[in-house]
Amino acid sequence: MRTxxxxxxxxxxxxxxxRAMLPQIIMMPLIQLLILSNAATFEIRHLNMHVIxxxxxxxxxxxxxxxxxxxYFELSDFSFDEKHADEDxxxxxxxxxxxxxxxxxxDLMKEQHTKLLLNINAIDGAAAGVINTYALSIIQxxxxxxxxxxxxxxxxDQQKILNTPYSFWYNPYMNYKTFMVxxxxxxxxxxxxxxxxxxxxxxxxxxxxxxxxxxxPIKKAHFIIGKQVPFLIIGLVQLTIGLLxxxxxxxxxxxxxxxxxxxxxxxxxxxxxxxxxxxxxMVDTQQQAMFLAWFFMVIFILMxxxxxxxxxxxxxxxxxxxFNPIAYFVAVMRMVVLKGSTIKDILPQLTAxxxxxxxxxxxxxxxxxxxDG
Amino acid sequence: MKLTGENxxxxxxxxxxxxxxxxxxxxxxxxxxxxxxxFLGANGAGKTTAIKMLIGLWSPTSGKANVAGFNLFTxxxxxxxNIGYMAQRFSLYEDLTVIENIQFYGGIYxxxxxxxxxxxxxxxxELGMESFRKELIKNIPLGWKQKLALSVAMIHKPKIVxxxxxxxxxxxxxxxxxxxxxxxxxxxxxxxxVTTHYMDESEYCDRVSIMVDGRIEALDTPVQLKKQxxxxxxxxxxxxxxxxxxxxxxx
Numbered sequence: 001m002r003t004x005x006x007x008x009x010x011x012x013x014x015x016x017x018x019r020a021m022l023p024q025i026i027m028m029p030l031i032q033l034l035i036l037s038n039a040a041t042f043e044i045r046h047l048n049m050h051v052i053x054x055x056x057x058x059x060x061x062x063x064x065x066x067x068x069x070x071x072y073f074e075l076s077d078f079s080f081d082e083k084h085a086d087e088d089x090x091x092x093x094x095x096x097x098x099x100x101x102x103x104x105x106x107d108l109m110k111e112q113h114t115k116l117l118l119n120i121n122a123i124d125g126a127a128a129g130v131i132n133t134y135a136l137s138i139i140q141x142x143x144x145x146x147x148x149x150x151x152x153x154x155x156x157d158q159q160k161i162l163n164t165p166y167s168f169w170y171n172p173y174m175n176y177k178t179f180m181v182x183x184x185x186x187x188x189x190x191x192x193x194x195x196x197x198x199x200x201x202x203x204x205x206x207x208x209x210x211x212x213x214x215x216x217p218i219k220k221a222h223f224i225i226g227k228q229v230p231f232l233i234i235g236l237v238q239l240t241i242g243l244l245x246x247x248x249x250x251x252x253x254x255x256x257x258x259x260x261x262x263x264x265x266x267x268x269x270x271x272x273x274x275x276x277x278x279x280x281x282m283v284d285t286q287q288q289a290m291f292l293a294w295f296f297m298v299i300f301i302l303m304x305x306x307x308x309x310x311x312x313x314x315x316x317x318x319x320x321x322x323f324n325p326i327a328y329f330v331a332v333m334r335m336v337v338l339k340g341s342t343i344k345d346i347l348p349q350l351t352a353x354x355x356x357x358x359x360x361x362x363x364x365x366x367x368x369x370x371x372d373g
Numbered sequence: 374m375k376l377t378g379e380n381x382x383x384x385x386x387x388x389x390x391x392x393x394x395x396x397x398x399x400x401x402x403x404x405x406x407x408x409x410x411x412f413l414g415a416n417g418a419g420k421t422t423a424i425k426m427l428i429g430l431w432s433p434t435s436g437k438a439n440v441a442g443f444n445l446f447t448x449x450x451x452x453x454x455n456i457g458y459m460a461q462r463f464s465l466y467e468d469l470t471v472i473e474n475i476q477f478y479g480g481i482y483x484x485x486x487x488x489x490x491x492x493x494x495x496x497x498x499e500l501g502m503e504s505f506r507k508e509l510i511k512n513i514p515l516g517w518k519q520k521l522a523l524s525v526a527m528i529h530k531p532k533i534v535x536x537x538x539x540x541x542x543x544x545x546x547x548x549x550x551x552x553x554x555x556x557x558x559x560x561x562x563x564x565x566x567v568t569t570h571y572m573d574e575s576e577y578c579d580r581v582s583i584m585v586d587g588r589i590e591a592l593d594t595p596v597q598l599k600k601q602x603x604x605x606x607x608x609x610x611x612x613x614x615x616x617x618x619x620x621x622x623x624x
Contacts, residue, residue, distance in 0.1 A: 002480065006476075006480030006481055010473070014469065017468050207467070208462035209464050209465075211462075215430065215457075215458040216478075370429070371429055371431065371432055372430065372431055
């Protein structure tokens with residue numbers, strides 16, 4: 001037991017003696033949280049739209065007015081021919097083209113149906129989907145208004161029998177930051193923990209001190225635990241900072257139990273640090289450790305459900321996420337912080353991450369050899 | 374010098390191969406309790422490989438060995454409790470102070486707090502390092518670092534201490550002081566197993582073995598070796614032993 005404390009003390013001495021370390025641990029995650037929470041959003045505003053109004057009627061102007069008033073679209077260009085509009089799309093000046101053909105109003109009045117053309121630059125498919133949704137809702141709104149005003153004034157509107165009211169739970173204003181911040185906190189303490197632990201043992205290999213430790217009667221498990229605890233404490237400090245920023249800067253109130261978050265974070269960090277130390281025992285240089293850590297980090301983060309929903313991934317990819325610790329923590333953070341989930345609700349995740357932790361720490365301990373070859 | 378005659382290290386047909394290369398080729402020898410045993414050889418002769426097997430850092434390919442009364446293959450943890458080791462590469466933490474390094478290594482060896490405190494004070498005053506106490510290791514001169522490393526390697530009062538080229542790169546005065554420390558330890562009953570390629574240092578040893586190409590080619594007291602090879606100095610003994618292989622390696 002005492003040898004564990006001896007190692008913990010030594011690690012902390014080294015961490016705090018390194019002047020670059022403290023800013024790295026506290027400031028970097030803070031800055032990342034403030035920047036990324038504002039940048040990582042699917043909300044799209046002020047989209048440049050090119051309008052080709054060949055009808056020049058009251059109805060077409062009314063439709064254009066709706067787009068203008070929506071805040072989502074910026075009517076940047078007007079013209080009468082598609083060639084000009086195409087050029088603007090090619091140059092990247094405009095994101096979409098709204099084409100109102102000649103006879104738009106006439107068809108609408110006399111035939112009760114008409115045609116519109118919406119061209120969206122869909123290089124970024126997700127963004128194009130969002131633009132499409134915005135545009136459709138504006139057009140539908142316009143439709144209903146026309147219906148009411150001009151056509152079905154006396155008629156009973158058959159189309160509106162089926163009406164689906166909706167409400168958004170847990171994040172009523174669909175605020176993107178509310179959704180992103182808990183997940184981003186996970187990412188920040190993950191990055192620092194993973195890189196620091198992956199570099200740790202291999203650094204002792206590089207400077208040669210590991211040999212001096214290996215000739216002592218220290219127990220392998222004590223060594224691994226002693227290496228893990230300092231980074232675990234640092235991770236929990238980072239979590240605290242992240243939650244405080246979420247509260248004060250983003251006004252996110254934690255609905256669930258705070259001890260539950262810390263409990264899960266502790267098990268999660270043990271898993272993550274075990275993995276980092278496992279990498280550290282397997283490589284010979286800090287450079288190799290960084291490459292390996294990056295490799296897994298990129299996969300873990302992109303497949304964590306942080307930026308894209310796991311449900312949207314193909315089945316094989318969803319299966320992979322079952323081995324992704326970040327995915328569990330992102331899900332749990334969102335559940336507990338935003339929905340107020342209890343320990344009963346997150347039991348499957350807690351079980352999975354506990355098993356992961358056990359496996360990782362055992363592997364790291366087994367892989368750390370005091371005697372080689 | 375207390376030579377009890379009892380063997381504290383016994384090695385029989387020890388072999389270490391790396392692939393097709395045999396670094397240590399079937400060596401056998403004994404080290405007596407309390408002696409200063411010189412383990413000599415040119416660079417690449419296999420000294421470091423042999424020492425790393427004896428302290429349990431590398432597994433031997435074959436052979437038998439007992440260190441401090443324990444079997445090298447089955448009782449490595451017991452051996453670790455009873456030996457100290459100072460590596461060829463400097464192995465104190467540069468970013469910790471003198472006292473922090475002492476406390477760390479003493480702590481890993483499981484010394485109790487009060488005993489450790491006592492030993493640390495003893496060690497610092499013996500080395501005359503009071504003024505360096507709170508200095509980071511990276512800021513103190515190499516000679517001091519080496520002397521400190523030796524003392525730290527013996528903080529737990531081991532039965533045997535293994536020193537792998539402890540004096541390489543230090544000036545002659547510091548080397549002299551370093552050997553005083555070694556004698557000090559031997560007088561207190563610690564067996565010293567030291568590798569070196571400074572032949573003058575071998576004169577300070579009770580017995581000396583000379584390794585050439587993974588084999589032990591000679592083993593005796595310096596006086597006997599000089600007689601046996603009809604040489605004036607250990608330097609000459611060494612050259613006579615090492616030369617034939619130098620020629621053959623050039624062919």
